[in-house]
Amino acid sequence: MARTQPATRPFPAAGDDNRVDRFQKTRAVTEALAAPLSDADATVQSMEDASPAKWHLAHTTWFWETFLLREYAQDYALFDERWPFLHNSYYEAEGDRIARMRRGMLSRPTLDEVLAYRAHVTAAMEHLLDRADLAALIDLGIAHEQQHQELLLTDIKHALFHNPLGPSMWDSKGLPESGIRESGWFSHPGGVARIGHQDDGFAFDNEGPVHRVLLEPFALSRRLVTNAQWDEFIADGGYRTASLWLSDGWAWVQGEDISAPVYWRDDEHFTHCGWQPRTDDAPVTHISYYEADAFASWAGARLPTEFEWEAIARGQEGEQAAHDPAGGNQMDDARPPTPTGSEGLFGDCWQFTRSAYLPYPRFVPAAGAVGEYNGKFMSGQVVLKGASCATARGHSRASYRNFFYPHQRWQFTGLRLAKDL
Amino acid sequence: MARTQPATRPFPAAGDDNRVDRFQKTRAVTEALAAPLSDADATVQSMEDASPAKWHLAHTTWFWETFLLREYAQDYALFDERWPFLHNSYYEAEGDRIARMRRGMLSRPTLDEVLAYRAHVTAAMEHLLDRADLAALIDLGIAHEQQHQELLLTDIKHALFHNPLGPSMWDSKGLPESGIRESGWFSHPGGVARIGHQDDGFAFDNEGPVHRVLLEPFALSRRLVTNAQWDEFIADGGYRTASLWLSDGWAWVQGEDISAPVYWRDDEHFTHCGWQPRTDDAPVTHISYYEADAFASWAGARLPTEFEWEAIARGQEGEQAAHDPAGGNQMDDARPPTPTGSEGLFGDCWQFTRSAYLPYPRFVPAAGAVGEYNGKFMSGQVVLKGASCATARGHSRASYRNFFYPHQRWQFTGLRLAKDL
Amino acid sequence: MARTQPATRPFPAAGDDNRVDRFQKTRAVTEALAAPLSDADATVQSMEDASPAKWHLAHTTWFWETFLLREYAQDYALFDERWPFLHNSYYEAEGDRIARMRRGMLSRPTLDEVLAYRAHVTAAMEHLLDRADLAALIDLGIAHEQQHQELLLTDIKHALFHNPLGPSMWDSKGLPESGIRESGWFSHPGGVARIGHQDDGFAFDNEGPVHRVLLEPFALSRRLVTNAQWDEFIADGGYRTASLWLSDGWAWVQGEDISAPVYWRDDEHFTHCGWQPRTDDAPVTHISYYEADAFASWAGARLPTEFEWEAIARGQEGEQAAHDPAGGNQMDDARPPTPTGSEGLFGDCWQFTRSAYLPYPRFVPAAGAVGEYNGKFMSGQVVLKGASCATARGHSRASYRNFFYPHQRWQFTGLRLAKDL
Amino acid sequence: MARTQPATRPFPAAGDDNRVDRFQKTRAVTEALAAPLSDADATVQSMEDASPAKWHLAHTTWFWETFLLREYAQDYALFDERWPFLHNSYYEAEGDRIARMRRGMLSRPTLDEVLAYRAHVTAAMEHLLDRADLAALIDLGIAHEQQHQELLLTDIKHALFHNPLGPSMWDSKGLPESGIRESGWFSHPGGVARIGHQDDGFAFDNEGPVHRVLLEPFALSRRLVTNAQWDEFIADGGYRTASLWLSDGWAWVQGEDISAPVYWRDDEHFTHCGWQPRTDDAPVTHISYYEADAFASWAGARLPTEFEWEAIARGQEGEQAAHDPAGGNQMDDARPPTPTGSEGLFGDCWQFTRSAYLPYPRFVPAAGAVGEYNGKFMSGQVVLKGASCATARGHSRASYRNFFYPHQRWQFTGLRLAKDL
Numbered sequence A, B, C, D: 001m002a003r004t005q006p007a008t009r010p011f012p013a014a015g016d017d018n019r020v021d022r023f024q025k026t027r028a029v030t031e032a033l034a035a036p037l038s039d040a041d042a043t044v045q046s047m048e049d050a051s052p053a054k055w056h057l058a059h060t061t062w063f064w065e066t067f068l069l070r071e072y073a074q075d076y077a078l079f080d081e082r083w084p085f086l087h088n089s090y091y092e093a094e095g096d097r098i099a100r101m102r103r104g105m106l107s108r109p110t111l112d113e114v115l116a117y118r119a120h121v122t123a124a125m126e127h128l129l130d131r132a133d134l135a136a137l138i139d140l141g142i143a144h145e146q147q148h149q150e151l152l153l154t155d156i157k158h159a160l161f162h163n164p165l166g167p168s169m170w171d172s173k174g175l176p177e178s179g180i181r182e183s184g185w186f187s188h189p190g191g192v193a194r195i196g197h198q199d200d201g202f203a204f205d206n207e208g209p210v211h212r213v214l215l216e217p218f219a220l221s222r223r224l225v226t227n228a229q230w231d232e233f234i235a236d237g238g239y240r241t242a243s244l245w246l247s248d249g250w251a252w253v254q255g256e257d258i259s260a261p262v263y264w265r266d267d268e269h270f271t272h273c274g275w276q277p278r279t280d281d282a283p284v285t286h287i288s289y290y291e292a293d294a295f296a297s298w299a300g301a302r303l304p305t306e307f308e309w310e311a312i313a314r315g316q317e318g319e320q321a322a323h324d325p326a327g328g329n330q331m332d333d334a335r336p337p338t339p340t341g342s343e344g345l346f347g348d349c350w351q352f353t354r355s356a357y358l359p360y361p362r363f364v365p366a367a368g369a370v371g372e373y374n375g376k377f378m379s380g381q382v383v384l385k386g387a388s389c390a391t392a393r394g395h396s397r398a399s400y401r402n403f404f405y406p407h408q409r410w411q412f413t414g415l416r417l418a419k420d421l
Helices: A019-034 A053-072 A100-105 A111-125 A132-161 A227-235 A247-256 A289-298 A306-314 B019-034 B053-072 B083-087 B100-105 B111-125 B132-161 B227-235 B247-256 B289-298 B306-314 C019-034 C053-072 C083-087 C100-105 C111-125 C132-161 C227-235 C247-256 C289-298 C306-314 D019-034 D053-072 D100-105 D111-128 D132-161 D227-235 D247-256 D289-298 D306-314
Strands: A185-188 A191-195 A211-215 A218-221 A268-271 A274-277 A350-356 A382-385 A402-404 A418-420 B185-188 B191-195 B211-215 B218-221 B268-271 B274-277 B350-356 B382-385 B402-404 B418-420 C185-188 C191-195 C211-215 C218-221 C268-271 C274-277 C350-356 C382-385 C402-404 C418-420 D185-188 D191-195 D211-215 D218-221 D268-271 D274-277 D350-356 D382-385 D402-404 D418-420
Touching: A019 A053, A019 A111, A019 A132, A053 A111, A053 A132, A132 A268, A185 A306, A191 A306, A211 A306, A211 D211, A218 A306, A227 A289, A247 A289, A289 A350, A306 A350, A306 A382, B019 B053, B019 B111, B019 B132, B053 B083, B053 B111, B053 B132, B132 B268, B185 B306, B191 B306, B211 B306, B211 C211, B218 B306, B227 B289, B247 B289, B289 B350, B306 B350, B306 B382, C019 C053, C019 C111, C019 C132, C053 C083, C053 C111, C053 C132, C132 C268, C185 C306, C191 C306, C211 C306, C218 C306, C227 C289, C247 C289, C289 C350, C306 C350, C306 C382, D019 D053, D019 D111, D019 D132, D053 D111, D053 D132, D132 D268, D185 D306, D191 D306, D211 D306, D218 D306, D227 D289, D247 D289, D289 D350, D306 D350, D306 D382
Parallel strands: none
Antiparallel strands: A185 A218, A191 A211, A218 A418, A268 A274, A350 A382, A382 A402, B185 B218, B191 B211, B218 B418, B268 B274, B350 B382, B382 B402, C185 C218, C191 C211, C218 C418, C268 C274, C350 C382, C382 C402, D185 D218, D191 D211, D218 D418, D268 D274, D350 D382, D382 D402
16 A cells, blocks of 8 residues: 655645746736725725735735745845734744734735735745745645635625625626536446545645545536525525534524525625626535535435545546546636636535545644644534635646535535435 | 703804814814824724724714705715715614624725715815804714714724734824823812803703702812822732722623733833833823722722712812813824823823713703714713813813723723812 | 711611511521422522522521621631632632532532521521620621522522423412502602611611712602503514613613513513413513613603602602601512512512612721622612512611612512603 | 445344343433432533433433334323423424523422333333334433433533532442553554444444445554543643644633643542542543544544544454453443443543544435434534443444544543554
8 A cells, every 4th residue: 555645745846847937927816816905905804714815915925935935045034024923824833923803903014015025025036936945835835825815805705795885896797607507417336436636746735645445336416506406495494494404503504593695685696796696507605514514405415525526526436537627617817706607526616525624544744834734724624625716726636625614604615416326 | 940951952052153163173183183094094993892093084974964964955965875874873763884893894985985075075064054053063063073083093093002013103203291290189178069061162962951969078189190100009919909899890800811001011002103111100091990990999099970070170169170171181183192191180081980971860862863972871881071182172171971881991091089078 | 067977887787676586587587488499499590690599598697607607706617618618609808719600500518408507507696696796797697688588589580480391489379469559759849868878777888878969859650660561662662662772771682682571471470489470550570770761761751860769768858758668568578579569669679770889978898808798899780779579678778779780680670760840 | 335224224223132121221220320419419500511410311211202102102191291392302303492501490390200200101111112113213212311321420520520519429439440451552454444333233323334444554552541641741731732733622722721631630530429539540531632632643643533443343354353342341330430441442431533423425314303313413523432431331332433522521531542554
């Protein structure tokens, strides 16, 4: 049995030669995403789970400064010695930091100052980008910043939603039409599946080590659950029927008085383009794990495991590879993320699995602060697969493991049903 | 016995002829106070008790629009029909409104848009300012806006305090020197005192009706309690000695882990000019009622009643009028509010009394939404007298009644001891 | 001006010669009240405000042991050295104690052990009862135990109410008929009233010192507000009309989803005899200050001040003494407390005033632990006058000041309207 | 691939012929466990997670009444029609029920009444015990009651712990000596393991269906972690070292100010025999998942998965069966549960695994209310294996899955380390 990646390289490098381009583009996209925002927009924090856009701009820059420049760039001086306290997210090994719910107090530094910080760090990084020994760390920094691009989008959506004016970040003109066209099921005969990151490209540490898992025969829906189906669930009393819900979920529904996905209002939903009519056959998004599980029960189906999803995505032991990860509806540049119902497994929305977010066999976090990236979050959360319309395209890997608490729903989360065969 | 003001005129007009000037100056001062703030600064909300600076700019304008323009200006159209929902503070009669703790979500409207709103309403008011029948209501609007000038100052101070960078709103150069020079006691022989607003000027409804109160002989300190005295209280274990505290106060000290005034840190305190060294003989500020009461117990004294304080301020039945209210350290224009230890009863800080904030005999709130201005808050709060360094000068009346909950301390609150004779 | 009672005798003795009888009777009544309860009934605690019946039995005994026996009885040894920790209520000077909400954990000591403790202490007290120097302290102990008789009754009522079986503590047979017969108003011409305890009998420290207060002409209703009137208030939308409520009260109504007095259910209410039909013209009870104030607004009246109420009770400067305090519906022995609508100001229910619970002029708490009896609670609470059907008869004094937080309503609280003349 | 148990028999019967004896013994043991308790002891509820002993006595009886007698016994009348509301735990399909935290209000029915209820139901069950068609349901009822025997023990321990007197339920004389003697590791070569209930005996629905899981080579400690080892962890700063903890665990440690197992105090710990000295080499108990995980990190090891634990217990593909489940320190009769450090995997304490409590492949809950037994709790909890000193002996199955939330620690929970090979 392969012992997989050595513990000393938990984050492998992508291995390609366009690292400079990828770095530059990533930095540019982050800034483009924030471009429609005023300093005030970028300062607002709507809840503890969400951070201000400006903070994302700064935190991603802190990451480069802390893990690359401060460690490896000769004579690099911190842009501002007081700022690491502001922009460290959760790295205990990097010292104290501002309370999470106080990030919304940071009207200073100004957006312009943060953009200057970004420019300074982007320029300083130039000298490190071609160092082979730092390739893995640089790829991690790129992936990290791309993850925060998605968070920037979902967090500002949540903030604007709480403004009674329902402000729009982009014009809705020219948005792609939504509508799922696929139907039917992918089927899998069961057997041994090889799970985890297994090619030469970059991956997060939590995607490995590669290991084998035994599957029983199952099927996975080719289509995501749609808004129209969700309307049926509501009309059928789904939110008022205790027997459909997990016990924790039922307590959540009653305690929080939940009766629809978070951004729904009558026939509209809130988007980055403000309040818009919902499309019946677009994928439902912004639901919690509890809602996804209750819907699956109502539909006489179940959620897939993360292993089933990955096996279909790989096409390993079933039919052909289900999908070209390069396809699908994901984020290429700064435009309003919109679930369109694209083909294949990837894109549109993160799809809940019933798998808890736990370490794979032989998983060992990296040494030092970077080891806090994923491992310490392995309790109480569930795995989601597939990438959303707000996810940077390069993140659509079969092995990618996103994770959230079962009540959270400010991400583009949806579901794809599974059943036993 | 005089039946005092008729119920139909709870808010009398000031009676002078410079209403236009006062209106214009008030509008200008509010804007000058916010001038050092960016849109982001003006958007931030640090707690439910405090509102964003931008909200104060807009709410004071909403007040003019709602109670004057919409009612009395011919053909006046709302600046924006969606905005009253944003800028109504607590007037149930004016309909639904944004949740208090969501005011910090208002990155839109922008600061520029709010300033345009201000200009629009200020201009529209021009035609109403000389209408005699509206004089009382206009004077109320002016007083209301001045009250919000103080709140704008205390609220932004609280917000900036929660930024780890400790930003400064103004330069500290040229600030007046602090230091109380007065000493000794005002004494009062007891007897009947006439309490409540009794001249022709403007007053809030809660300052009347005039009525008589019986006092016993007492003395009121000529000096405010100072930072140095507070340091002694701390050094003597004041915050750890249960017997000094009210029961609710002791629960608050222990539950919130309180050990100093809110803005203190080592030998510094936070000001509108950032962190600054404390001055020993400046008045202590930013304390709660519980702290004030415990300090008085520790000092072998007590807090005055609101009636004792007012009697001294009027000099009615004791010695000469204690003070010219026109003096004292209060806010004249846009500069950093700083307690200096000025002469007399007024200014520097609001002074806790032991009086609960309750209606005076025969008090009847005004009809309609304006009646919600003061009356409905008459439970659970205590009366403070005297005006602070952040209070607009015209507010230093003997009859003025400020009120806060006993745990609140983000205002410039301090104390002046009293004792029985 | 009289300087009233010396600070060294805050709790005067009653001065009569039947102290032994009163002590014995008080001890016996407390036990008779608990007689219908099992050990389990007497152990249950339904909320932080309420204590188990067994705890009241033990705490009142601890009071004698701590303030009398331990101090003055020769060679007295504590009944159990571990018990003071259990039975100290809130006396900081007497050391640490069990958390208030943990009193319900005391299945041990058993009820029998607590009764043995009572017998032991009652017997030990015999030798102290005729000591003249302890007369004031003994009278305090008696009054203290009587206050806890009332609390025992209201606390067990609250506990039994939370049992879905609605258990009954006494049979309802032979209960007196309820129904207010009085009508009209007591009127008072205003002027100086002498307030506070002024005869030779026992009083709590908070009833003094005597002082004078100026009143304006007013009237006080001869009848308490009835259940039928409260039904009208509800039918008229009283609980849904913001303009009737204090701001804190409206937040309470909405946050706690309040729509009726606490023990109401359809046409019944919960009593010490289980669920019983309500009587239309019996006094309404178990309401909060917020509800009392809103009702008074709805009725076009107001709550009296504590001074107005006392002035009518004394008949000092108005008409004849309003009532013989010896009359009224109060607790004489162990039977179900029932508001009957008796004549006069005293009895049936504690009546809310609009006065905050604050120290009278020159009030100084007693030295030592006994000084914590009343003084430290003088913030955030309101004064109630008049005694309830669960109050020991001797407590109906014009000067008696009961006090509760404005949201509390598990006591027999009601209201009597007042109006200006 | 075997399709395992049909969905229609989620709870198989034990298949043996001593069902009457087992039923009678189970009923008797439950009562024997409560025998040392007074009615008051049996009424007390210390937290929402724990129920009063009397409630356990009644709820287990309700289970027989609801699922057997009411359904299958001719002419059976409910013992009391109002009681199902009191004693239903969480079965939504069985209707409304008392709020969980209000179970502590049930001083009535009395302990004697509950025991009469037990006798009535035990007698009524006699006629159903030999019905073959009910065998599975009766075995479920027995297992259910045995589970509540353990809860009765852990819940009353928690209640007595919160009594400052530290009452004892049993004498500590004659308790077995504690001390782990085993050492070394069980090793497993990896490969396919057959997981889930696979013999003819009774099992809960969540133990199936049988399915195969792929394991990598690993070792499982032969000894449980001891008190002395935990002392070392504490001395080494384990509770103050963020890097050892899961993120949720670190928040819990800091938020709740955790620094030792729940029942520890100096060198003692609280037991059913009151406060007793701790034994160094006895197994540590009453820790949370967070603590177990942090300890494992500190020890350079990890927690096992539930599959690893079960594979060792079965000896399937590794060495000989690790242990005879009939052995070990578990509960045989009513005596103080005491972790002794017995041989083998079973007994002493429930052992945390790192597996989330999730459905096995093809798991389908039973139809009707009984289907709520296990399935709806499959989110947010972790699996524990092995049985504790308070678990009824028959429950030590390799396939048994206990489950708790990661912060809970009032059960006899401990840990056994694992490592990769």
